[in-house]
Amino acid sequence: MNRNHAAAMFIGVLICIPLLALYHFGFFQSTADWFAGLYARGFILPQGGLKQLVWLQYGYYTLMAFVSAWVCLEMLSQWRRFAFLLGGTFLTVTFSCIMAMSGVLFEPVSGSLAMWFAGIAGIAVSGSVDGYRRHVMREYFVGRLSTRLFEELADQNNPTKMTERREITVLTCRLLNHVEIATSIEPKFFEEMAAHFQRSVSEFLIARGAYLDDCDARQVRVFFGFPLTDEHHALHAVQVAAVLRTHLAALSREIEFRFGKRAQIGVAFSSGPAVCGLYGVSHFESFSAVGDVIDFATRLCILNSEYGSKVLLNARTYALVKDNAEVRPMEMVSVSGSSQMSEVYELLAEKGTLTEQEGRARDAFWQGVVQYRKGDLKQSLESFKNATIEDREDAPLKYFIERVETALKDKAVPEKETPKHARKLAAT
Numbered sequence: 001m002n003r004n005h006a007a008a009m010f011i012g013v014l015i016c017i018p019l020l021a022l023y024h025f026g027f028f029q030s031t032a033d034w035f036a037g038l039y040a041r042g043f044i045l046p047q048g049g050l051k052q053l054v055w056l057q058y059g060y061y062t063l064m065a066f067v068s069a070w071v072c073l074e075m076l077s078q079w080r081r082f083a084f085l086l087g088g089t090f091l092t093v094t095f096s097c098i099m100a101m102s103g104v105l106f107e108p109v110s111g112s113l114a115m116w117f118a119g120i121a122g123i124a125v126s127g128s129v130d131g132y133r134r135h136v137m138r139e140y141f142v143g144r145l146s147t148r149l150f151e152e153l154a155d156q157n158n159p160t161k162m163t164e165r166r167e168i169t170v171l172t173c174r175l176l177n178h179v180e181i182a183t184s185i186e187p188k189f190f191e192e193m194a195a196h197f198q199r200s201v202s203e204f205l206i207a208r209g210a211y212l213d214d215c216d217a218r219q220v221r222v223f224f225g226f227p228l229t230d231e232h233h234a235l236h237a238v239q240v241a242a243v244l245r246t247h248l249a250a251l252s253r254e255i256e257f258r259f260g261k262r263a264q265i266g267v268a269f270s271s272g273p274a275v276c277g278l279y280g281v282s283h284f285e286s287f288s289a290v291g292d293v294i295d296f297a298t299r300l301c302i303l304n305s306e307y308g309s310k311v312l313l314n315a316r317t318y319a320l321v322k323d324n325a326e327v328r329p330m331e332m333v334s335v336s337g338s339s340q341m342s343e344v345y346e347l348l349a350e351k352g353t354l355t356e357q358e359g360r361a362r363d364a365f366w367q368g369v370v371q372y373r374k375g376d377l378k379q380s381l382e383s384f385k386n387a388t389i390e391d392r393e394d395a396p397l398k399y400f401i402e403r404v405e406t407a408l409k410d411k412a413v414p415e416k417e418t419p420k421h422a423r424k425l426a427a428t
Helices: 005-022 029-042 056-076 078-101 111-124 129-141 148-158 176-183 185-209 233-259 292-309 314-319 356-374 377-386 395-409
Strands: 165-175 212-215 219-224 265-279 286-290 311-314 325-335 340-349 422-425
Touching: 005 056, 005 111, 029 078, 029 111, 056 078, 056 286, 078 111, 078 212, 129 148, 165 176, 165 185, 165 233, 165 292, 176 185, 185 212, 185 219, 185 233, 212 286, 219 233, 233 265, 233 311, 233 314, 233 325, 233 340, 265 292, 265 314, 286 292, 292 311, 292 340, 292 395, 311 314, 314 325, 314 340, 325 356, 340 356, 356 377, 356 395, 377 395
Parallel strands: 265 311, 325 422
Antiparallel strands: 165 219, 165 265, 212 219, 265 286, 311 340, 325 340
């Protein structure tokens, strides 16, 4: 339960107890009698007159006290708060008239008083500095952060902490074949599929501590280590990736079942410095970050479609999580127009979770990559073949075997394979 819910509960109880006491001492009885006479003169009442249901009176003013307090705490606009209170009063009086024509005496004063007192209390509480700050922050962070992290962020009471240069980990989850799917099914079905992909992935990541930075039909991008500072941002991202792969496999099967299209989903991590702050204009403002680390994660994610891999990470991420993750190297890549250049690794599993056979295959693959970079093609091909696990599809391994075999046929390493084996990532 967040603070607003707790405050609404407290206000509701605070309003209901005095009203209950007033009912007990007959304060509202004269009011009820007055309305009974009014309805008798103004309406054609059922035979037998009006009967009063005390439980209905209690229930109504109790409900209105809690609802009014909650609405006035949650709603940021002042005029909308008073519009709600006026509208609620009108509906209460209307409900009283309808009940009278049904043979039930319902006096509207207690319900209206409960609504106004609770609403004014809610406005007073939310009008405090802390309450106003929380209202403003909700506009920026609700839907992007989990409730727990939002409460932690609101308690910090130092918004300048979110405008600074800091190291973060960017996780990009991309629908790699979105163009192919979009051109092969009806637009309304692609719209539905993209929305399902966005909702499923973003909700999964937010629930596990990520901050949702961007979400469109192609990809979902989240940050770890922002807006709340987290010195273990890379480790937390990798731990989330371990369960994210299972979630994405189930999501791919669901998309194929519902839409008849096989979704290729790739994930990439990139850790590095970024300039964090509030960017945008008017209603398009949001807290985000700018830096090579953002673009590198997006473009690195696209390499999954070439390697056939599922999760890739840059060298900085690996340096931060090497004691907690099992990986294998891929290539050295650089981004066109960027100063960033990085070794790329494929994430296999959490540390210590590989079987003995999987560990040997990983080591053989690693050795094959090193030999390939040295130009020892025959030994490299032998190492890659030793990395094969029977009855298991391994797309990255197949990718490297084909490259080595092509190089052997050409009797030389292709020109693009320089000693650094650097790959340029074009802008998307």
